[in-house]
Amino acid sequence: MSTQVLSPPVAAVRLEQVTKRYGSGPAAVTALRGIDLALPRGAFTAVMGPSGSGKSTFLHCAAGLDQPTSGSVWLGDTDISRLKPRALTVFRRDHVGFVFQAYNLLPALSVEQNITLPLLLAGRGADPGWLDFVTGAVGLADLRGRRPSELSGGQQQRVAIARALVTRPDAVFADEPTGALDSRTGRQVLELLRRTAEELGQTVVMVTHDPIAASYADRVLFLADGAFVGHLDRPSAQQVADHMTHLGEW
Numbered sequence: 107m108s109t110q111v112l113s114p115p116v117a118a119v120r121l122e123q124v125t126k127r128y129g130s131g132p133a134a135v136t137a138l139r140g141i142d143l144a145l146p147r148g149a150f151t152a153v154m155g156p157s158g159s160g161k162s163t164f165l166h167c168a169a170g171l172d173q174p175t176s177g178s179v180w181l182g183d184t185d186i187s188r189l190k191p192r193a194l195t196v197f198r199r200d201h202v203g204f205v206f207q208a209y210n211l212l213p214a215l216s217v218e219q220n221i222t223l224p225l226l227l228a229g230r231g232a233d234p235g236w237l238d239f240v241t242g243a244v245g246l247a248d249l250r251g252r253r254p255s256e257l258s259g260g261q262q263q264r265v266a267i268a269r270a271l272v273t274r275p276d277a278v279f280a281d282e283p284t285g286a287l288d289s290r291t292g293r294q295v296l297e298l299l300r301r302t303a304e305e306l307g308q309t310v311v312m313v314t315h316d317p318i319a320a321s322y323a324d325r326v327l328f329l330a331d332g333a334f335v336g337h338l339d340r341p342s343a344q345q346v347a348d349h350m351t352h353l354g355e356w
């Protein structure tokens with residue numbers, strides 16, 4: 107009888123003993139304290155925590171925008187903490203999607219040109235089927251020729267989400283993606299992020315201050331003083347808010 111040995115699936119995002127210190131000597135600040143974390147493919151994860159708990163630092167280290175002081179960060183099967191700056195830039199462009207509070211669209215380019223910009227920069231052609239799918243999924247099929255100035259804030263954020271998805275990245279990292287939107291438009295953007303995880307199997311990691319935004323995630327991780335101190339699965343906004351009050355001021 108043979109025994110089949112199945113290797114565990116590779117996590118989309120994995121941090122091993124990640125520490126981040128800013129500065130040195132008595133003024134040094136330890137923003138992340140030995141983070142160990144593995145996020146499965148296709149999961150929508152929200153990260154919450156009080157101001158100064160290390161959320162932005164975590165996102166920047168996990169997404170390869172900043173280097174940890176020690177420890178390793180893996181995206182798919184690549185240890186990005188070992189990459190040299192040039193290789194890291196190329197890796198990020200091809201394997202990581204970003205959505206920020208500011209949409210960062212290029213005003214002179216059309217919706218479609220903004221969406222396909224990461225492919226252009228990578229010297230890759232767009233797969234027309236995937237481009238159509240992504241553009242339709244974010245509800246922009248009829249607006250492909252418009253300029254960003256001819257779009258609402260929510261529509262501009264949807265262009266940014268499509269741009270983040272177009273390379274089929276290992277993970278999409280979102281930093282307060284609804285911070286500049288009214289609550290109704292914000293909910294549509296959150297619903298879209300949730301659908302990209304559910305329907306496209308896209309791994310999404312979102313940092314937010316907003317318990318309602320966090321309640322759209324499969325799992326909410328709580329960060330306090332540079333360490334993860336708990337999580338809630340598919341919580342309501344009220345449960346997230348209650349948990350946050352236990353962590354102190356926010």
Ligand SMILES: Nc1ncnc2c1ncn2[C@@H]1O[C@H](COP(=O)(O)OP(=O)(O)OP(=O)(O)O)[C@@H](O)[C@H]1O
Pocket residue numbers: 128129135136137155156157158159160161162163164
């Ligand atoms: N470039 C930097 N130099 C020195 N200290 C920094 C730097 N960036 C962040 N810090 C410190 O690291 C800690 C974590 O900061 P970080 O911005 O990651 O927290 P945060 O949870 O995102 O905060 P907020 O919710 O207020 O945006 C804080 O004490 C902050 O003052």
